[in-house]
Amino acid sequence: MSKNKSPQAEANKYAVLWKTMFPGQFPVDVKKIALEISGKQNDSIEGIKTFSELGYGDIDCEGMLYYVQKDNRWFIVYNDQSKRSHNFTLAHEFGHYCLHRARHQKFQCSIGDIGDKNIQDLKEMEREADTFASYLLMTIDDFKQQIEGQQISFDLFERCMNRYETSFTSVVLKWLEFTHLHAVLVVSVDGFILWSRSSRTAFKSGIYFKSGEELPEGSFAKQKIDHKSVENHNLPVAAWNYSYPVKELSFYSEAYEQTLTLLIFSGVDVDKYDDSQEEIEEDCVDRFERFNRN
Ligand SMILES: [Zn+2]
Numbered sequence: 001m002s003k004n005k006s007p008q009a010e011a012n013k014y015a016v017l018w019k020t021m022f023p024g025q026f027p028v029d030v031k032k033i034a035l036e037i038s039g040k041q042n043d044s045i046e047g048i049k050t051f052s053e054l055g056y057g058d059i060d061c062e063g064m065l066y067y068v069q070k071d072n073r074w075f076i077v078y079n080d081q082s083k084r085s086h087n088f089t090l091a092h093e094f095g096h097y098c099l100h101r102a103r104h105q106k107f108q109c110s111i112g113d114i115g116d117k118n119i120q121d122l123k124e125m126e127r128e129a130d131t132f133a134s135y136l137l138m139t140i141d142d143f144k145q146q147i148e149g150q151q152i153s154f155d156l157f158e159r160c161m162n163r164y165e166t167s168f169t170s171v172v173l174k175w176l177e178f179t180h181l182h183a184v185l186v187v188s189v190d191g192f193i194l195w196s197r198s199s200r201t202a203f204k205s206g207i208y209f210k211s212g213e214e215l216p217e218g219s220f221a222k223q224k225i226d227h228k229s230v231e232n233h234n235l236p237v238a239a240w241n242y243s244y245p246v247k248e249l250s251f252y253s254e255a256y257e258q259t260l261t262l263l264i265f266s267g268v269d270v271d272k273y274d275d276s277q278e279e280i281e282e283d284c285v286d287r288f289e290r291f292n293r294n
Helices: 007-021 030-038 086-100 119-137 140-147 154-164 168-178 200-204 275-288
Strands: 045-050 063-068 073-078 106-109 182-189 192-198 230-235 246-253 258-265
Touching (some): 007 030, 007 086, 030 119, 045 086, 073 086, 106 119, 119 168, 140 168, 154 168, 168 192, 192 200
Antiparallel strands (some): 063 073, 063 106, 230 246
């Protein structure tokens, strides 16, 4: 198996297959597709169960893919007690099966840091499995149809979350992949930026935020001590450091104790692109790797 399988291309194959077999049907039934696809392999996925079914209670693991050599079979176990999207977790584990099973026999996936000496390799595989899940569950053409002509709002993203059975963060990250708006998702904890992701348009215009930066004083995210949410909140120019008008959508996630903020800048000079920033983009991608499953 090639080490360099593209997660996007692999996931697209199965997304197209799903679309052909079940036109217009969402969410993608990952269990069904994983068993069907792997069933054509000698080392198929034999079963998909929850940790509860196996007698494990409170466990700090979102999902697991492991190999049983004597049977030449793979098994997926996922955490049905977790508040995170089960469908995304299943798609992530199926991603490991499709992309990485020649490299490891056990994948134990959680949100936190990966304590292992081969951390770079593991981080890369985790990121690829997340990308695979994103592309399997949310095709860009269908996503575009869902949001066409509508104002960006929490309600809109929530409808997409329900359609694809995935998380708010996953939905917003997918939207950022193709939107032409100058938009940035900022995830913060206790007033400091944990990670952020700019749309390509925003990034090319030099609009991005680094992890560890303190939130601007004038931002709603900074002031949200009472944990209220806000939508389309028009802020003064430069409230978020850049000299453009900006709208802020922000809410506090009690489940993750994080503030999620979507910024939409307007009136941006589109010619202000700096090639030297590409490296920073990669760096930002690296930082967010495990958090996009929230
Ligand atoms: Zn994983």
